[in-house]
Amino acid sequence: MRSDQPLLSVVVPMYDEEEVLPMFFARMRPVLDDLGISYEVLVVDDGSRDNTATLSLEAAEDWAQLRVVRLLRNSGHQAAQSAGFRRARGEYLVTIDADLQDPPEAIAEFLDAVREQDVDVVYGVRSDRSSDSRFKRHSADLFYRVARRLTSTRGPDHAGDFRLMSRATVDAVNTLPEHNRVLRLAVPALGFRSAQVPYVREHRAAGRTKYSLGRMLTLSIDSFTGFSTAPLRLATALGVGGAVVAALFALYVVVNRLVGQPVAGWASTVVIVVTMGAVQLLCLGLLGEYVARMYLQMQGRPAYFVAYDSREASEEVSEEAAVERSVEGERAGATRGGGPVREYRERRLR
Ligand code: UDP
Ligand code: MG
Numbered sequence: 136m137r138s139d140q141p142l143l144s145v146v147v148p149m150y151d152e153e154e155v156l157p158m159f160f161a162r163m164r165p166v167l168d169d170l171g172i173s174y175e176v177l178v179v180d181d182g183s184r185d186n187t188a189t190l191s192l193e194a195a196e197d198w199a200q201l202r203v204v205r206l207l208r209n210s211g212h213q214a215a216q217s218a219g220f221r222r223a224r225g226e227y228l229v230t231i232d233a234d235l236q237d238p239p240e241a242i243a244e245f246l247d248a249v250r251e252q253d254v255d256v257v258y259g260v261r262s263d264r265s266s267d268s269r270f271k272r273h274s275a276d277l278f279y280r281v282a283r284r285l286t287s288t289r290g291p292d293h294a295g296d297f298r299l300m301s302r303a304t305v306d307a308v309n310t311l312p313e314h315n316r317v318l319r320l321a322v323p324a325l326g327f328r329s330a331q332v333p334y335v336r337e338h339r340a341a342g343r344t345k346y347s348l349g350r351m352l353t354l355s356i357d358s359f360t361g362f363s364t365a366p367l368r369l370a371t372a373l374g375v376g377g378a379v380v381a382a383l384f385a386l387y388v389v390v391n392r393l394v395g396q397p398v399a400g401w402a403s404t405v406v407i408v409v410t411m412g413a414v415q416l417l418c419l420g421l422l423g424e425y426v427a428r429m430y431l432q433m434q435g436r437p438a439y440f441v442a443y444d445s446r447e448a449s450e451e452v453s454e455e456a457a458v459e460r461s462v463e464g465e466r467a468g469a470t471r472g473g474g475p476v477r478e479y480r481e482r483r484l485r
Contacts, residue, residue, distance in 0.1 A: 290323030
């Protein structure tokens with residue numbers, strides 16, 4: 136372990152979280168200070184339009200362990216976490232939401248679980264979701280149920296993105312080639328030994344949810360298409376089923392004709408045509424999802440670009456590291472000197 140490498144990195148993706156930010160820092164800091172280990176808090180500002188970055192950098196002026204990485208534009212919760220995974224230096228890494236729905240105090244329990252059970256991953260499992268809306272609870276239930284059926288990954292249900300991972304796990308995730316990786320499925324899929332810590336999901340402390348219905352749907356589609364090819368087989372299954380029904384129907388028509396009672400009415404015909412049309416479009420759409428994934432993968436565009444990293448701004452960053460990063464597809468914002476806030480503002484003005 137290098138001497139400047141902290142034991143723990145806490146990665147916090149933030150998108151327009153200026154309202155909750157002061158509360159989050161105020162609650163997080165004593166928890167981490169009391170752990171008695173070296174740590175860094177890595178705020179990944181996911182292209183916020185509000186003052187999240189500036190407020191974080193101001194807080195970093197008297198909290199040396201706070202580091203701010205800003206993405207060029209809003210790239211989504213999963214991409215922001217991936218950026219944190221790449222940049223974090225800790226031997227252990229915890230990802231946590233900024234809105235205090237995940238209690239920072241549980242991090243101590245995560246670390247206890249690592250010490251006592253010799254595991255690489257500790258999942259925070261939501262034991263009580265009564266603070267979530269009824270819709271969120273039902274949709275989450277459905278998500279985990281479908282995920283369990285469709286994908287072969289065996290992570291605990293209702294484990295979101297509040298978890299602790301060892302360096303080995305983080306390095307493994309960093310080698311994954313896919314762009315739209317859904318970490319809550321990708322991490323269990325790796326198969327590291329794991330433990331679970333139950334926690335009560337609290338209400339969002341301030342601000343509004345950044346997960347719209349559209350984003351939840353995208354996350355679900357990415358999850359299922361990323362970890363299962365079963366939906367592709369749906370077309371085959373429906374095709375086989377349809378062929379059997381069509382054969383029976385043909386038989387019925389022929390027999391009727393022989394008996395001398397031709398089938399009357401067009402309603403049945405219309406129903407069949409419409410049904411077949413819908414089934415075909417559905418299957419085509421499913422195929423499209425996979426083709427789109429392959430297309431995005433082939434384009435090879437990074438899921439995010441880093442615009443600024445307060446650590447690189449305040450310290451000298453070796454040319455090697457910068458080159459390595461640009462190979463990864465990140466743009467290393469290697470700038471030097473000056474306080475981080477000023478540095479950041481100057482960069483913004485340019
Ligand atoms: N988030 C992000 N980028 C986005 C959307 C969300 O970094 O595009 C962050 C957000 O700031 C928060 C976390 O992801 O820290 C979880 O989002 P949120 O609490 O809004 O989701 P919910 O708990 O309602 O599912
Ligand atoms: Mg939340």
